[in-house]
Amino acid sequence: MPEIDAVNARILTLLQRDGRMSNAKLSEALGMSETPCWRRLKRLEESGIVEGYQANLNRRKLGLGVLAFVQLRCSEHDPAATAEFQRTVEATPNILACHNTTGADDFLLIVVARDLDDYSAFVDSTLRRLPGVTSIRSNLSLKEMKASNRLPVAPPFA
Structure with a gap:
């Protein structure tokens, strides 16, 4: 299980805001190079902390009032x-x-x-x-x- 240090916490927070964020933008937001950022994200995914990615839908606009x-x-x-x-x-x-x-x-x-x-x-x-x-x-x-x-x-x- 990866440690939830300040960098991992920031990765998780950013991805919760925008699950489509590219690794390049994620690493830029964190002020780190792409490879270590990608490795951290992979560890978070492989450990099950990041379970998946999905679009958030507006239920009202889908007619679910x-x-x-x-x-x-x-x-x-x-x-x-x-x-x-x-x-x-x-x-x-x-x-x-x-x-x-x-x-x-x-x-x-x-x-x-x-x-x-x-x-x-x-x-x-x-x-x-x-x-x-x-x-x-x-x-x-x-x-x-x-x-x-x-x-x-x-x-x-x-």
């Missing part, structure tokens, strides 16, 4: 039901994220839909058919104040 936070409670927790639940969640593109949580509910999902009718159909056709689901509570986002998948990266402090 509804963002819902869905809390699910399940009565079944056996391995077969859990595996079926996970398969369905992973295969459903409208579910952006799913977390197994503490508290009264078992799962928290982040779901997108075109509009309220589309979301209602999604609840009926997908969420209510998940094995063991006994409770579905939805909170709809009225205003997205911050959305990011950028992680804070800092070198260790002395």
Whole structure:
């Protein structure tokens, strides 16, 4: 595992801002030559710290106007039901994220839909058919104040 020193932290921060940044521009921004910069980036990729690169899309411009936070409670927790639940969640593109949580509910999902009718159909056709689901509570986002998948990266402090 490569050390997250100040240079690696800067590489990760820059790439989170612009994943298409060329090695030449990255090395220029870091004030270092291209070969050592490329080696550091390769080590970060090979270690799995950098998992991949993707475009960030605007959900509203794609017609996905509804963002819902869905809390699910399940009565079944056996391995077969859990595996079926996970398969369905992973295969459903409208579910952006799913977390197994503490508290009264078992799962928290982040779901997108075109509009309220589309979301209602999604609840009926997908969420209510998940094995063991006994409770579905939805909170709809009225205003997205911050959305990011950028992680804070800092070198260790002395």
